[in-house]
Amino acid sequence: MTPQYKKQISKFLSLILRHQPEKIGLQLDENGWALINDILDKSNLKFTFVELEEIVVTNDKQRFSFNADKTKIRANQGHSLKTVDLDLKAQVPPEFLFHGTVERFIGLIKSNGLQKMKRQHVHLSANKGTAIKVGSRRGKPIILTIKALEMQRKGYKFYKSENGVWLTDEVPVELIIF
Secondary structure (H helix, E strand, C coil), X not given: CCHHHHHHHHHHHHHHHHHCHHHHCCCCCCCCCEEXXXXXXXXXXXXXXXXXXXXXXXXXXXXXXXXXXXXXEEECCCCCCCCCCCCCCECCCCCCEEEEEEHHHHHHHHXXXXXXXXXXXXXXXXXXXXHHHHHHCCCCEEEEEECHHHHHHCCCCCEECCCCCEEECEECHHHEEC
């Protein structure tokens, strides 16, 4: 399988597991799980379970997870579907977390803080390197430092996805270091 085909399948999985399962007539359960056989049967892209497993295991961002018996798959975070509940438990974050963005969003962030927009959560990283990668997807990255522990002490909840991404509902301006 070529790197380009792996990327194409990964983008397809992100689309159907995070945003538009109806595009192929896929059913997600309340926790975002889809039957692997349904994906393999309904996809226009032809790939095998072995190829799917390779994508899940080697994905640099660990976007997807299998259930224990590898009959189901789901996206670890990033859903725009309001019907998916990943059953995440609130956790105490580290003192600081990071968010990668680009210049064109800074004015809006300085006015409104970080908002989840169409997703279920704001995504934060435990290290600057990951935030740089995220910000680089749209141009020259700007890294914001989030006073996460102070936020948590003020009543904001934090969750950590299976792939280590920190999630919260919003980040107020006064708790962002620009």
